[in-house]
Amino acid sequence: MSAAAAYDCVVVGGGHNGLVCATYLARAGRSVLVLEAAPSLGGAAITREFAPGFRVSACAHLLHLMPPALMRELQLERHGLAWAAREVGTLALDPSGSPLHLAQGTLTELSSGAPAPDSAAFQEWRALLRRFTAALHPVLNQTPPRLGTGAWRDRGALLSLALRIRRLGRTDLRELLRIGGICIHDVLEERFASPLLKGALALDAVLGTNYGPRSPGTVLSLLYRSAAGAGAERLALPRGGMGSLTQALAEAARAAGVRLRTDATVERILVHEDRVQAVTLAGGETVRARAVISSADPKTTLLQLLGSEHLDAGFTRRVAQLRTRGLAGKLHLALDGLPVFRGVPASCLRDRLLLAPSADYIERAYNHTKYREYSAAPMMEVTVPSVADPSLAPSGQHVLSAIVQYLPYEVEGGWEEQRPRLLQTLLSTLAAYAPDLPQRVRAAELLAPPDIEREFRIGGGHWHHAELALDQFFLVRPVPGATQYRAPVAGLYLCGAGCHPGGGVMGLAGRNAAREVLREAA
Amino acid sequence: MLTESAPHYRQPLLKTPFHERAREWSQLDSFVPWSGYSTVDVFTSVEQEYFAIRNASSLYDLTPMVKYRICGTDALRFLNRLVTRDLSKLGPGKVAYVVWCDDAGQLIDDGTVFCIGAQEYRLCTGERQLDWLRASAIGFAVEIQEITEDIAALAVQGPTSCALLLRAGLTGIERLRPFEHGEFTLTRAGREPMSLMVSRTGFTGDLGYELWLRPADAEPVWDVLLEEGSPRAVRPVGSRALNMARIEAGFLLPNVDFISAAHTLYVGTERSPLELGLGWLVDFGKGHFTGRRALLAEQERGPRRQLVGLDVDGNKPAHNALLYSDRSARREVGSVSSATWSPTCKRNLALAMVEAAYVSVGSTVWAEIYLNRELTWQRRVVRARVVERPFFAPARRRSTPPALY
Numbered sequence: 001m002s003a004a005a006a007y008d009c010v011v012v013g014g015g016h017n018g019l020v021c022a023t024y025l026a027r028a029g030r031s032v033l034v035l036e037a038a039p040s041l042g043g044a045a046i047t048r049e050f051a052p053g054f055r056v057s058a059c060a061h062l063l064h065l066m067p068p069a070l071m072r073e074l075q076l077e078r079h080g081l082a083w084a085a086r087e088v089g090t091l092a093l094d095p096s097g098s099p100l101h102l103a104q105g106t107l108t109e110l111s112s113g114a115p116a117p118d119s120a121a122f123q124e125w126r127a128l129l130r131r132f133t134a135a136l137h138p139v140l141n142q143t144p145p146r147l148g149t150g151a152w153r154d155r156g157a158l159l160s161l162a163l164r165i166r167r168l169g170r171t172d173l174r175e176l177l178r179i180g181g182i183c184i185h186d187v188l189e190e191r192f193a194s195p196l197l198k199g200a201l202a203l204d205a206v207l208g209t210n211y212g213p214r215s216p217g218t219v220l221s222l223l224y225r226s227a228a229g230a231g232a233e234r235l236a237l238p239r240g241g242m243g244s245l246t247q248a249l250a251e252a253a254r255a256a257g258v259r260l261r262t263d264a265t266v267e268r269i270l271v272h273e274d275r276v277q278a279v280t281l282a283g284g285e286t287v288r289a290r291a292v293i294s295s296a297d298p299k300t301t302l303l304q305l306l307g308s309e310h311l312d313a314g315f316t317r318r319v320a321q322l323r324t325r326g327l328a329g330k331l332h333l334a335l336d337g338l339p340v341f342r343g344v345p346a347s348c349l350r351d352r353l354l355l356a357p358s359a360d361y362i363e364r365a366y367n368h369t370k371y372r373e374y375s376a377a378p379m380m381e382v383t384v385p386s387v388a389d390p391s392l393a394p395s396g397q398h399v400l401s402a403i404v405q406y407l408p409y410e411v412e413g414g415w416e417e418q419r420p421r422l423l424q425t426l427l428s429t430l431a432a433y434a435p436d437l438p439q440r441v442r443a444a445e446l447l448a449p450p451d452i453e454r455e456f457r458i459g460g461g462h463w464h465h466a467e468l469a470l471d472q473f474f475l476v477r478p479v480p481g482a483t484q485y486r487a488p489v490a491g492l493y494l495c496g497a498g499c500h501p502g503g504g505v506m507g508l509a510g511r512n513a514a515r516e517v518l519r520e521a522a
Numbered sequence: 523m524l525t526e527s528a529p530h531y532r533q534p535l536l537k538t539p540f541h542e543r544a545r546e547w548s549q550l551d552s553f554v555p556w557s558g559y560s561t562v563d564v565f566t567s568v569e570q571e572y573f574a575i576r577n578a579s580s581l582y583d584l585t586p587m588v589k590y591r592i593c594g595t596d597a598l599r600f601l602n603r604l605v606t607r608d609l610s611k612l613g614p615g616k617v618a619y620v621v622w623c624d625d626a627g628q629l630i631d632d633g634t635v636f637c638i639g640a641q642e643y644r645l646c647t648g649e650r651q652l653d654w655l656r657a658s659a660i661g662f663a664v665e666i667q668e669i670t671e672d673i674a675a676l677a678v679q680g681p682t683s684c685a686l687l688l689r690a691g692l693t694g695i696e697r698l699r700p701f702e703h704g705e706f707t708l709t710r711a712g713r714e715p716m717s718l719m720v721s722r723t724g725f726t727g728d729l730g731y732e733l734w735l736r737p738a739d740a741e742p743v744w745d746v747l748l749e750e751g752s753p754r755a756v757r758p759v760g761s762r763a764l765n766m767a768r769i770e771a772g773f774l775l776p777n778v779d780f781i782s783a784a785h786t787l788y789v790g791t792e793r794s795p796l797e798l799g800l801g802w803l804v805d806f807g808k809g810h811f812t813g814r815r816a817l818l819a820e821q822e823r824g825p826r827r828q829l830v831g832l833d834v835d836g837n838k839p840a841h842n843a844l845l846y847s848d849r850s851a852r853r854e855v856g857s858v859s860s861a862t863w864s865p866t867c868k869r870n871l872a873l874a875m876v877e878a879a880y881v882s883v884g885s886t887v888w889a890e891i892y893l894n895r896e897l898t899w900q901r902r903v904v905r906a907r908v909v910e911r912p913f914f915a916p917a918r919r920r921s922t923p924p925a926l927y
Contacts, residue, residue, distance in 0.1 A: 308661030309603050312625035312812040317657040
């Protein structure tokens, strides 16, 4: 083996978690190299051209999970992060043209500006979520304690979580225990009347998951999203798309002394006497490292880069059984002008538009995925980022970016055959809200889960790398035996979305992992 | 691709290819279940069968041994990651005794691996393992197929076993060394030549062989062996006689001397190979295998208890006896898992799990034995000494060519 270079830490993958982790490691004095397979850094938070002159956030398209404290610590604004919009509101679109507006904790009829009938219930629900998330949020910054070890560190972490939850008080604690494991549909039915509002709230509970509103555990996924993002109304658009966030992260990493390499695909993690020793790159180069920290998904890291021969069989089986298939796709449209959405003034198109007029609508769309189909009426989260950020499209023209759910990873007939058909389905779905939209389309790009898997190198194409559900959550994420960012092989760490606290553009997995790496002597 | 045979749990107890012949020899009609098959417990009397094993030759039907065919480019890598022993030097024609563990380093089962060719092995084991083998196959180019029902197996064990097989027409069998296997042809006047695999392996600690046959050849081979053998005191034996022989040989019996970690329900009842005195099978230097990290940690700590051989005073087998630190029987230090009076050694033998302080040869523990004398129960606390295993290890088990008694 030729030792081209030696580093304290090699970080596999230059997405946001890899960059965050690398920066904290370098700031603590470690020599750090980030190896990114793609020609540019950013992972699933990138901006790229999809039609001449039209650029878009190619995977994640709104920033709402990255904690402000993390952004301050990394001085991202000093490293070039600017905002196109800080407080993006939400419009729940209605085919008949009377949308609801959700912003800064208020619920209004967009047409009149008057509080909607469910407004009081909405405030109450928001306040309850805020209390729950205040109790749960500290967990996100924490390395999950191990169960049954008897170690004081683990016991202390469990005890403090128990105390925080206990401090909710009897009424809230009862409610948390009651709804924590059930489906969002039942809770929304108890609290709200408006189908449109229930659709909008259910969308946030199921977006990016493999579940419908009637699936158990969807209250948990909403709590998770709320805890991470402190409420779904605080959505933001970085100027220049999500790519400018990861560019700022890369600048912060460089400033901390991290060496960044692109077009460097890690093919194997080499082990000597049960300890990582190096990584090999496509092309044969070997880079020695005392620690390897992978932001790739757990299956890719452990079963492909490392290999099951270095792992116990029971652990390997748990990794292989992780549910990692994504159900969300991405639609990008180049538009020659701003489309007119029924009942929505042009100035409101900087908000996020939800095409999920009821919880039943979402559930119906979800049903198809069980049978390798997609719905003729899919659910969409639509943004037109060029309204707030004209730099993304030629003058006077616009970019539409939508998360499309539910798209099965394996579809009847295959995605090559289905992609053009689905595009027509999506355009006609959009036309029901914006009749002039189809004729404004100059170019279109549609990414199904296998496309997301390929482009962003996420096995299964799930943006959380592994489904965020009770059985793959917190104390058991990604799998028992690797829950503290450590793989069983000494010197190998995980820092991606597959670890606690999960994905979305949050960065906490990267920061928590760096803390665990630093617990071991340099 | 992995394949499996028809689900055994849908069927009544299977009959081995030797069943009809066994029924003819059985005086007691005493059949017991074993891995989904009906097999003989005792044919005539345990003692008579035991002496066939030690003084002549015995036939024992071990068809229910679960057999897997493991092949593919990664077959060796797969097996070396599965078992604790290093198999990289196991060439074609060789057999190795192996154990495998779960992630926590606790024993799942033991068995034998036959190297058939560079990319083909056979694994023989007491219980079905397909689920664990499949889990262990993730990431390896290997095909695993259960072939239990495709192969009939007959153990021929005892001091005259080589002579018997030669008489039966298995030319060249005398050159087979312990833990070797080979293809042989059984030729006899008036019969079609039958090809079969023979391994010099067994569960008696004596000179002996195991025959692996096509099921269709089972009855002819049985007939030939007993034609030659019955005038020479050769007889079929059941599992109870075999149990006496295996205790003398110091071999472990699953579900008696240990419970598979895949089946234990109570915490702490599983056993590691280090505790079972199988540390010689654990090769920490060969690279990773399942359970390695846990076993390494256990080795550093030192096992808390260990399986030992005991020579118990008196002649009453110490079945299930609790073991104590002294005659007063106040402090428990272990318990007996297997016990027998050994007619050959003339010693009262036991296999027992004892605390770490009592594992060295020469240590003394006290066994609490209950005796039933015509419905009057008596309790004895007798001295038991930790002694070397195996208790019985005649030179003939290894000599090649064996003497032709």
